Amino acid sequence: MQRIQTPNPNRFLPLLHVAGLSKGTTLFNTMKHFFSLKALIMGAFLVAILQLQAQEANRKEATPEEALTVHNYAPWEVGLFAGAANAYGDLVDTRFIQFNRTNLAYGGFIRYNASRNLSIRASYLRGKLEGSDMDSEELAQRGLSFESTINEIAVVGQWDFWGHKRYGDRGGFSRTISPYAFAGFGVGMTDLTTDYSSVMGDPAMEEKAARDQQNEFGFRPVFNDYLDGVSATGNPNRNDWYSMAGASIAYRMTGQDKDSDGFPDHKDPCPDSWGSEENLGCPDSDGDGIADRLDDCPDMEGPGATKGCPDMDEDGVPDHEDECPRIPGSKATNGCADSDGDGILDSVDDCPTIAGVAEFNGCRDTDRDGLPDSTDRCPYEKGALKNDGCPPPPDPNDPTVDSDGDGVPNVEDECPFLPGDPNLNGCKDIDKDGIADQHDQCPYEKGTPEHKGCPDPNDTNLDSDGDGIPNAEDQCPSIPGTKAFNGCRDSDGDGIGDDKDKCPDEAGLSKYEGCPTPDRDKDGFLDAEDRCPDQAGTIRGCPDTDGDGYANHEDLCPEKPGEAKGCPDTDEDGLTDDIDDCPQVAGPKSRQGCPELSVADKQVLKTAVDNVSFNQGSYSLLSSSHQTLDLVAQLMQRYPTYHLKIEGHTSNQGNPEANKQLSMLRAKACMEYLQQQGISTDRMTYKGYGGEKPRSTNDTQSGRRRNRRVEFDLFDPKN
Numbered sequence: 232m233q234r235i236q237t238p239n240p241n242r243f244l245p246l247l248h249v250a251g252l253s254k255g256t257t258l259f260n261t262m263k264h265f266f267s268l269k270a271l272i273m274g275a276f277l278v279a280i281l282q283l284q285a286q287e288a289n290r291k292e293a294t295p296e297e298a299l300t301v302h303n304y305a306p307w308e309v310g311l312f313a314g315a316a317n318a319y320g321d322l323v324d325t326r327f328i329q330f331n332r333t334n335l336a337y338g339g340f341i342r343y344n345a346s347r348n349l350s351i352r353a354s355y356l357r358g359k360l361e362g363s364d365m366d367s368e369e370l371a372q373r374g375l376s377f378e379s380t381i382n383e384i385a386v387v388g389q390w391d392f393w394g395h396k397r398y399g400d401r402g403g404f405s406r407t408i409s410p411y412a413f414a415g416f417g418v419g420m421t422d423l424t425t426d427y428s429s430v431m432g433d434p435a436m437e438e439k440a441a442r443d444q445q446n447e448f449g450f451r452p453v454f455n456d457y458l459d460g461v462s463a464t465g466n467p468n469r470n471d472w473y474s475m476a477g478a479s480i481a482y483r484m485t486g487q488d489k490d491s492d493g494f495p496d497h498k499d500p501c502p503d504s505w506g507s508e509e510n511l512g513c514p515d516s517d518g519d520g521i522a523d524r525l526d527d528c529p530d531m532e533g534p535g536a537t538k539g540c541p542d543m544d545e546d547g548v549p550d551h552e553d554e555c556p557r558i559p560g561s562k563a564t565n566g567c568a569d570s571d572g573d574g575i576l577d578s579v580d581d582c583p584t585i586a587g588v589a590e591f592n593g594c595r596d597t598d599r600d601g602l603p604d605s606t607d608r609c610p611y612e613k614g615a616l617k618n619d620g621c622p623p624p625p626d627p628n629d630p631t632v633d634s635d636g637d638g639v640p641n642v643e644d645e646c647p648f649l650p651g652d653p654n655l656n657g658c659k660d661i662d663k664d665g666i667a668d669q670h671d672q673c674p675y676e677k678g679t680p681e682h683k684g685c686p687d688p689n690d691t692n693l694d695s696d697g698d699g700i701p702n703a704e705d706q707c708p709s710i711p712g713t714k715a716f717n718g719c720r721d722s723d724g725d726g727i728g729d730d731k732d733k734c735p736d737e738a739g740l741s742k743y744e745g746c747p748t749p750d751r752d753k754d755g756f757l758d759a760e761d762r763c764p765d766q767a768g769t770i771r772g773c774p775d776t777d778g779d780g781y782a783n784h785e786d787l788c789p790e791k792p793g794e795a796k797g798c799p800d801t802d803e804d805g806l807t808d809d810i811d812d813c814p815q816v817a818g819p820k821s822r823q824g825c826p827e828l829s830v831a832d833k834q835v836l837k838t839a840v841d842n843v844s845f846n847q848g849s850y851s852l853l854s855s856s857h858q859t860l861d862l863v864a865q866l867m868q869r870y871p872t873y874h875l876k877i878e879g880h881t882s883n884q885g886n887p888e889a890n891k892q893l894s895m896l897r898a899k900a901c902m903e904y905l906q907q908q909g910i911s912t913d914r915m916t917y918k919g920y921g922g923e924k925p926r927s928t929n930d931t932q933s934g935r936r937r938n939r940r941v942e943f944d945l946f947d948p949k950n
Contacts (some may be wrong), residue, residue, distance in 0.1 A: 314477010895919025
């Protein structure tokens with residue numbers, strides 16, 4: 232048989248990976264190996280692949296010392312691939328694998344794990360492809376065949392959706408099922424030999440074969456019709472493609488990890504001790520989040536502020552250095568309190584809130600007389616201890632002593648402790664009438680010696696307050712005023728003298744004796760205009776509790792805001808809530824705001840009869856009945872004024888009295904279920920009729936089944 236070698240057989244095929252499917256399991260945790268099965272379908276520029284990694288659940292829980300915790304995942308992996316390759320096209324009349332044309336495929340790959348979920352894989356795969364018309368009865372007469380090697384180089388990015396779940400917090404490679412997808416690009420190269428000898432001698436087929444050979448050279452997508460060298464001589468409208476399937480095994484290059492904590496020794500600050508991810512591979516014995524290598528108290532839990540040591544009073548001083556571990560203090564005072572900041576601890580400070588000196592146990596000595604202020608009777612004057620810190624008292628017999636400093640020595644001063652007029656022997660004269668106050672019976676009014684410092688009552692020109700109105704005409708002789716008010720003042724300017732004004736500092740009206748118009752409830756509405764003078768309010772002086780613009784005494788619903796005489800219409804059916812029997816559900820006025828039972832809701836009750844079932848010969852509800860009863864409960868809630876009559880029925884089989892009792896118990900079971908859904912028993916009644924009211928014949932099994940039922944009648948008790 233003549234074989235024709237196609238010219239320029241080497242061919243490059245660009246590939247675009249878009250998805251993938253794989254399944255695998257972890258084999259050796261301690262050696263960090265794994266393998267995966269992979270089915271790879273490539274064609275044209277798009278490769279549709281769905282990839283799934285499966286790892287069975289690892290039931291053994293590793294100890295901290297034994298755990299392989301991939302907190303710091305292995306960044307690099309290398310692996311090998313071995314499997315099978317198949318071609319599909321003009322020489323294959325099926326889309327399924329032809330095992331007699333299956334050939335070896337093999338290769339290798341390297342993968343970089345950018346994170347626990349994202350990785351980038353570069354791979355090289357090589358395989359053999361072949362096909363022949365002789366495998367098909369329909370194509371055997373044509374007799375074409377081909378064979379070729381395929382070399383594939385690809386780079387893909389892979390996103391593993393649940394990759395982060397494979398590594399537990401306390402170690403162990405957790406085997407789990409995880410879907411992932413990948414996309415990328417690649418190049419394929421073929422070395423094609425096609426046997427056209429069987430069509431030689433047929434001019435038409437020879438011409439097509441020549442055209443196919445011309446088309447053998449070129450840079451083309453995978454999904455074309457020249458993978459097998461047959462197009463015009465076959466079916467030019469049908470693209471060729473190929474597949475590879477096999478198994479791969481990879482080795483994770485993690486480096487040495489002596490403590491098996493998932494951190495390679497070259498990245499592990501504590502390579503000989505197992506540690507968690509939070510502490511970068513170092514242990515944390517007390518679990519306080521601070522690695523032992525940084526923890527001053529590795530066996531006792533503590534905050535970071537004290538380097539992992541306990542600090543009960545949270546003052547920043549660790550308890551083992553804190554002389555007062557239960558009282559907040561400062562580092563300067565070894566953790567003890569010094570409230571006044573004088574350097575003396577509160578526990579030994581006699582004046583803990585006032586800065587002082589150590590000599591006086593933390594108390595001050597303001598006058599610096601050697602006596603602390605707490606015991607110094609004269610803390611601002613230096614004094615002697617024998618005088619309790621006060622200076623010595625002056626000698627009363629000393630002619631130079633002038634206690635009040637008025638220039639009159641005490642021996643000559645009739646008022647030695649009150650500064651006064653030297654001409655009056657050191658005493659005061661407030662009214663300046665020349666009579667010392669201690670001798671003046673009217674010290675605030677000028678007078679005469681004859682009247683002991685008081686004015687002469689018979690002096691018609693006497694004007695004690697100096698307002699120009701003689702006392703004889705002055706109704707307020709001791710207070711300056713005006714002539715218009717007979718010598719009295721009008722402090723508030725309301726035209727009423729202070730002597731007759733009960734509110735002299737507030738302008739008012741004469742009918743209120745000088746006081747302003749009263750507002751007893753202080754709401755800004757004067758009592759004369761206030762409709763509720765004893766209740767503060769905003770509506771003409773009356774309260775409006777719900778703020779709807781209607782005063783409470785005019786508001787039919789004072790606690791709920793509304794527009795219709797102060798009442799709301801919650802369901803917007805034209806009836807305010809105060810006269811609406813169903814304020815939450817709209818209804819016609821003829822039914823006082825309550826809804827009428829709709830046709831659809833009546834149908835719910837009708838179908839409920841056939842959908843409520845019980846265990847055979849029992850009143851125990853089947854779970855399949857709950858959905859129907861829930862719908863009945865919703866109707867009861869939607870029609871709050873309606874009542875429900877529940878009737879139980881049976882067939883005529885068995886004892887009539889027993890049937891009646893069973894039907895009653897079944898009706899009661901329905902009522903109790905509805906009660907559990909929040910429906911009041913005041914709105915429900917139940918009764919059992921046994922076989923007294925059949926709705927079908929009892930002569931057939933289907934008829935008896937229809938007669939065993941519970942009926943629901945929702946009705947308005949007012950009608």
